[in-house]
Amino acid sequence: MLPVQRLLALLILAQCAITASLSPRVVHESRSSLPTGWTPARRADPATRLPLRIGLAQSNLDNLDAYVLDVSHPESPNYGKHWTPAQVAQAFRPSRDAVDAVREWLMEEGMPPEGVKVHTGGGWVQVDVTVEEAERLLSTEYYVYQFGDGEGRSSEHVACKEKYHLPEHVSKHVELVVPTLHFDVHVKRERVAEKRSGSKNMGQSRSGIVNPKFIGEIETALTELADCDKQITPDCLRALYDFVYLPVATDRNTIGIVEYTPEAYLDQDMDWFFGNYSPSQVGQRPALVSIDGGYDQTLFQGFSVNGEADLDLQYAMALVGATQNVTLYQAGDLYEGASFNNFLDALDGSYCTYEGGDNPEYDSVYPDPYGGYTGKENCGTAPLSNIISTSYGATEASYGAAYTQRQCAEYGKLGLMGVTILYSSGDTGVAGNGLCLNADGTESSSGTRFDPGFPGSCPYVTSVGATQIQAGSTVWDPETACGQYIYSGGGFSNVFSTPAWQASAVDDYLAKYPPPYASDVFNASGRGYPDISANGLNYSVVVDGTLQLVAGTSCSSPVAAAILSAVNDARLAIGKSTIGFINPTIYTPPFMAAFNDITTGNNPGCGTDGFAAAPGWDPVTGLGTPNFPKLLALWLALP
Numbered sequence: 247m248l249p250v251q252r253l254l255a256l257l258i259l260a261q262c263a264i265t266a267s268l269s270p271r272v273v274h275e276s277r278s279s280l281p282t283g284w285t286p287a288r289r290a291d292p293a294t295r296l297p298l299r300i301g302l303a304q305s306n307l308d309n310l311d312a313y314v315l316d317v318s319h320p321e322s323p324n325y326g327k328h329w330t331p332a333q334v335a336q337a338f339r340p341s342r343d344a345v346d347a348v349r350e351w352l353m354e355e356g357m358p359p360e361g362v363k364v365h366t367g368g369g370w371v372q373v374d375v376t377v378e379e380a381e382r383l384l385s386t387e388y389y390v391y392q393f394g395d396g397e398g399r400s401s402e403h404v405a406c407k408e409k410y411h412l413p414e415h416v417s418k419h420v421e422l423v424v425p426t427l428h429f430d431v432h433v434k435r436e437r438v439a440e441k442r443s444g445s446k447n448m449g450q451s452r453s454g455i456v457n458p459k460f461i462g463e464i465e466t467a468l469t470e471l472a473d474c475d476k477q478i479t480p481d482c483l484r485a486l487y488d489f490v491y492l493p494v495a496t497d498r499n500t501i502g503i504v505e506y507t508p509e510a511y512l513d514q515d516m517d518w519f520f521g522n523y524s525p526s527q528v529g530q531r532p533a534l535v536s537i538d539g540g541y542d543q544t545l546f547q548g549f550s551v552n553g554e555a556d557l558d559l560q561y562a563m564a565l566v567g568a569t570q571n572v573t574l575y576q577a578g579d580l581y582e583g584a585s586f587n588n589f590l591d592a593l594d595g596s597y598c599t600y601e602g603g604d605n606p607e608y609d610s611v612y613p614d615p616y617g618g619y620t621g622k623e624n625c626g627t628a629p630l631s632n633i634i635s636t637s638y639g640a641t642e643a644s645y646g647a648a649y650t651q652r653q654c655a656e657y658g659k660l661g662l663m664g665v666t667i668l669y670s671s672g673d674t675g676v677a678g679n680g681l682c683l684n685a686d687g688t689e690s691s692s693g694t695r696f697d698p699g700f701p702g703s704c705p706y707v708t709s710v711g712a713t714q715i716q717a718g719s720t721v722w723d724p725e726t727a728c729g730q731y732i733y734s735g736g737g738f739s740n741v742f743s744t745p746a747w748q749a750s751a752v753d754d755y756l757a758k759y760p761p762p763y764a765s766d767v768f769n770a771s772g773r774g775y776p777d778i779s780a781n782g783l784n785y786s787v788v789v790d791g792t793l794q795l796v797a798g799t800s801c802s803s804p805v806a807a808a809i810l811s812a813v814n815d816a817r818l819a820i821g822k823s824t825i826g827f828i829n830p831t832i833y834t835p836p837f838m839a840a841f842n843d844i845t846t847g848n849n850p851g852c853g854t855d856g857f858a859a860a861p862g863w864d865p866v867t868g869l870g871t872p873n874f875p876k877l878l879a880l881w882l883a884l885p
């Protein structure tokens with residue numbers, strides 16, 4: 247070796263030493279407990295080979311809000327100039343810097359350059375290492391964990407203990423490294439599900455709690471507007487929200503409803519409902535978009551697997567009318583089901599291929615290792631709809647901040663593409679999915695802090711709460727917050743701060759109607775939800791061949807979607823854009839005045855009365871229910 251080369255080599259080594267010492271190792275991810283049923287069995291054999299995959303962080307996410315507002319704020323010169331999927335993919339793809347930082351670090355650590363592979367799309371870097379090398383790279387210890395269900399079934403999984411580290415300058419470019427802390431919990435889930443229901447109900451939705459509340463069977467269908475307090479029908483909703491509209495741009499307009507298998511509608515339920523309330527639609531069905539093997543299963547039937555889908559589709563389809571097709575996104579197979587992320591992966595290939603993301607603790611992995619759907623995970627294959635309504639929900643606390651933030655950003659990207667995302671706000675008031683928070687942030691039924699729902703707490707989602715007609719009142723009287731059978735989910739996020747477009751509405755509420763709670767009960771600086779509301783009590787729905795009464799924000803979301811879809815139709819018909827992400831628009835004073843303000847009722851939970859509805863925005867009914875003609879006129883006047 248020539249001295250010059252030797253010198254260069256020394257310099258390079260010195261350089262590495264400097265980089266390494268300048269960049270201390272930081273904890274990149276940690277977990278406080280193991281998933282139930284798993285115990286450490288032994289240290290992993292140091293010679294075992296691991297395919298280490300490093301998921302890179304998306305770039306530019308700190309600009310997301312500015313990009314979204316630029317096309318969604320009614321005063322922006324670029325209002326309505328939504329981005330194409332390709333523009334979105336390009337703007338957020340992991341940066342060259344991220345790829346370089348990870349690659350250089352691996353080489354400094356002695357990995358052979360030819361062993362370090364960057365995958366197409368640039369979302370992740372892979373290197374095959376031994377357990378010993380992985381322990382050194384990540385300053386962690388790998389164990390073999392064992393799962394046993396006490397019935398002779400067991401499984402093993404290699405994972406690291408408690409936490410792993412990355413150099414600080416690498417950590418900021420990385421979303422996560424696998425295999426590390428994450429458990430592929432399919433074994434556990436499947437076995438537990440089988441055990442619980444005696445192998446009968448293998449299907450399970452992974453996306454939060456489903457199901458409207460079952461109230462009772464209906465003996466006589468009431469069809470007079472005077473009876474809308476007792477039974478809600480499509481005509482009641484048209485009268486309540488002055489919603490009369492004949493679509494004219496059905497060749498361009500789209501609206502989608504999301505269902506998670508095993509939830510499924512039944513053909514005969516649709517036809518009976520249409521026969522009662524919208525005869526011209528008998529025989530009509532939603533257009534199925536299957537995601538990860540999703541289909542309308544009929545193996546399992548009952549209110550818990552048909553109630554939600556029947557409700558959502560019967561009302562969305564009846565309200566948009568016979569000429570507007572409704573897309574049904576049916577997500578997940580019968581074994582694993584699907585999560586919100588599985589659905590989002592199917593809508594947006596750039597979210598899917600960016601490998602940092604899905605967490606097998608919450609998200610299903612396809613092909614399904616247990617049979618069911620053996621195809622590849624759907625990735626960017628599902629067409630977007632202009633409005634997408636989902637009546638499923640979970641809580642922020644059940645996922646954790648990093649997971650909710652990543653998913654929320656994806657809702658923002660859909661807004662950037664002109665899609666309106668609606669989620670029901672939840673049916674248990676301030677107690678998200680019926681639980682409350684303890685001081686340490688865990689959920690329990692004895693917690694005393696309000697437990698925000700998710701995805702409704704994500705600012706890029708339009709969260710829909712529930713109202714009701716007061717007993718003995720009519721469709722022409724003011725509604726109140728739903729106070730029978732269910733309470734409208736609402737409150738303030740612990741993860742997302744109050745967005746600028748909402749700040750004055752929230753400040754007004756907190757100043758004029760200060761909730762009587764200590765500061766640790768709810769987070770006054772969080773994003774307030776819901777944004778809007780619609781009737782959610784005593785809907786007449788056909789489920790499993792019987793006419794039933796149901797309640798819930800599950801009713802409210804598809805109804806709001808159908809009304810907003812008519813606004814899209816009218817705008818598309820005159821060559822304007824879709825309404826896209828509506829929140830910055832609806833919190834402006836003219837739009838606020840175009841909602842029927844709900845000023846009575848509340849949303850109890852966690853041993854309290856919850857929040858009180860009040861004039862203006864409130865964390866029970868949002869801005870109120872839609873006044874369709876007023877909203878339509880305002881939206882038609884926007885560019």
Ligand SMILES: *[C@@H]1O[C@H](CO)[C@@H](O)[C@H](O)[C@H]1NC(C)=O
Binds near residue numbers: 496497533571
């Ligand atoms: C609605 O869906 C049906 C069946 O898929 C299709 O034949 C029809 O062309 C669609 N209508 C519009 C307006 O897209």
Ligand SMILES: *[C@@H]1O[C@H](CO)[C@@H](O)[C@H](O)[C@H]1NC(C)=O
Binds near residue numbers: 461462717718730784
């Ligand atoms: C909703 O239906 C239930 C069951 O029939 C009934 O008891 C209740 O009074 C109804 N609610 C209103 C507001 O009429």
Ligand SMILES: *[C@@H]1O[C@H](CO)[C@@H](O)[C@H](O)[C@H]1NC(C)=O
Binds near residue numbers: 742772773
């Ligand atoms: C309150 O919300 C903010 C976001 O605005 C968050 O950073 C903070 O941690 C939350 N506080 C609590 C106690 O959850």
